[in-house]
Amino acid sequence: MIEVYLDDLDRELGAVGIRGRLRRRVLAEAEDHLRADDGALERFGTPGEIAGAFAAELGARASRRAAVGAFAALGVAGAVFAVSFVSAQFAGQPPPDTWPLLAQLALVAAIVAPQVSFVAGSLALVRAVRRRELVLPSAELAVINRRTGVALLFGLVTMAALGVLALELRNDSAGWWVALTLIGVAFAMPLLVLAAIPAAGAARLRPRVAGDPGDLFDDLGFGRMAPWRFAGRVALGVGLVVFLAAAVQGDPFDGALNGSAEALACLAGFAAFGRYLSLRR
Amino acid sequence: MKGHVDLLLLSTLRTGPLHGYGVVEKLRGLSEGAFDLAEGTVYPALYRLEAAGLLSSSWTKANGRRRRLYELTSRGRGELARERDEWQAFAHAVEVVVT
Numbered sequence: 234m235i236e237v238y239l240d241d242l243d244r245e246l247g248a249v250g251i252r253g254r255l256r257r258r259v260l261a262e263a264e265d266h267l268r269a270d271d272g273a274l275e276r277f278g279t280p281g282e283i284a285g286a287f288a289a290e291l292g293a294r295a296s297r298r299a300a301v302g303a304f305a306a307l308g309v310a311g312a313v314f315a316v317s318f319v320s321a322q323f324a325g326q327p328p329p330d331t332w333p334l335l336a337q338l339a340l341v342a343a344i345v346a347p348q349v350s351f352v353a354g355s356l357a358l359v360r361a362v363r364r365r366e367l368v369l370p371s372a373e374l375a376v377i378n379r380r381t382g383v384a385l386l387f388g389l390v391t392m393a394a395l396g397v398l399a400l401e402l403r404n405d406s407a408g409w410w411v412a413l414t415l416i417g418v419a420f421a422m423p424l425l426v427l428a429a430i431p432a433a434g435a436a437r438l439r440p441r442v443a444g445d446p447g448d449l450f451d452d453l454g455f456g457r458m459a460p461w462r463f464a465g466r467v468a469l470g471v472g473l474v475v476f477l478a479a480a481v482q483g484d485p486f487d488g489a490l491n492g493s494a495e496a497l498a499c500l501a502g503f504a505a506f507g508r509y510l511s512l513r514r
Numbered sequence: 515m516k517g518h519v520d521l522l523l524l525s526t527l528r529t530g531p532l533h534g535y536g537v538v539e540k541l542r543g544l545s546e547g548a549f550d551l552a553e554g555t556v557y558p559a560l561y562r563l564e565a566a567g568l569l570s571s572s573w574t575k576a577n578g579r580r581r582r583l584y585e586l587t588s589r590g591r592g593e594l595a596r597e598r599d600e601w602q603a604f605a606h607a608v609e610v611v612v613t
Binding site: 258259261262263264265266268269273276277278279282283286287289290291294367 | 533534535538552553554555557558559561562565566576579580581582
């Protein structure tokens with residue numbers, strides 16, 4: 234009987250994403266417990282119940298740690314990005330419309346990807362910090378894990394795009410900028426990959442705890458309104474900031490173009506990721 | 515019981531290391547059978563407390579079987595003292611109100 238129970242527990246642990254050393258430890262402790270007295274098997278709980286309890290207890294902590302770790306790694310990547318982008322204007326590069334196609338594509342990626350990464354990573358962190366309960370609904374853990382995953386993926390895309398830019402523009406830019414960018418990318422990318430390991434581990438856990446995934450307004454804690462109206466206001470605000478920044482520098486036409494593009498990108502991001510990242514229900 | 519699992523588990527370990535079965539036995543004995551739970555569900559909570567640095571654990575051998583022993587860390591003792599103070603203040607307040 235005990236052997237059958239342990240086989241079932243082994244299968245259930247696998248079904249909720251508990252593997253490797255942890256699974257072996259759980260099984261060894263369960264066997265020791267079950268052999269301690271004749272009635273232990275009846276009192277231990279069903280394999281599904283025990284596996285579910287492990288996934289629930291470990292899931293919230295794993296997702297929280299992955300979100301915090303990812304945000305820390307993204308902070309380093311963000312610093313690399315900022316230094317490279319700001320210093321590029323002193324690197325003597327030709328205007329972007331004269332760049333090779335691959336460099337132009339990399340530039341677009343280097344503008345869009347960090348914004349997606351920043352928003353997803355910040356929202357993962359906010360949810361992880363706001364929800365301190367020991368056990369969280371499975372749907373909510375999935376939201377944190379997705380946000381963390383998207384943040385890391387787009388962080389990696391950003392670093393890759395910066396690397397491509399540096400390589401493509403190596404003959405048209407100051408050597409120090411190319412070196413600075415490539416060294417920064419080489420430093421930040423492994424950190425992002427390392428941060429992806431606990432994120433993958435957290436995503437593998439599949440607890441079965443009922444509950445609502447929540448939305449953006451649960452993260453913010455205020456301002457609940459129709460989601461698309463909120464997205465419209467954010468897009469308008471971002472577009473205005475971009476326009477005003479350019480207008481102050483004496484280029485309002487360029488600012489209007491970039492501001493409109495930025496606002497549209499905001500709305501497109503909300504449409505593409507809104508449900509996946511639980512920005513809206 | 516759910517909201518007080520940590521306090522109960524830390525309390526059972528305050529006099530020395532125990533394995534999971536020992537924790538359950540002690541909990542049942544001290545509570546005179548009041549806490550009726552699926553015994554296996556104690557282990558996830560023990561793992562969580564260990565991950566939080568409140569418990570440490572190590573393998574030993576007993577009756578030819580591998581056995582994991584849990585004990586309080588110094589952080590765990592501090593947390594136990596804090597949670598016990600909180601509980602006593604709460605219990606005292608409830609008692610004053612209901613009696």
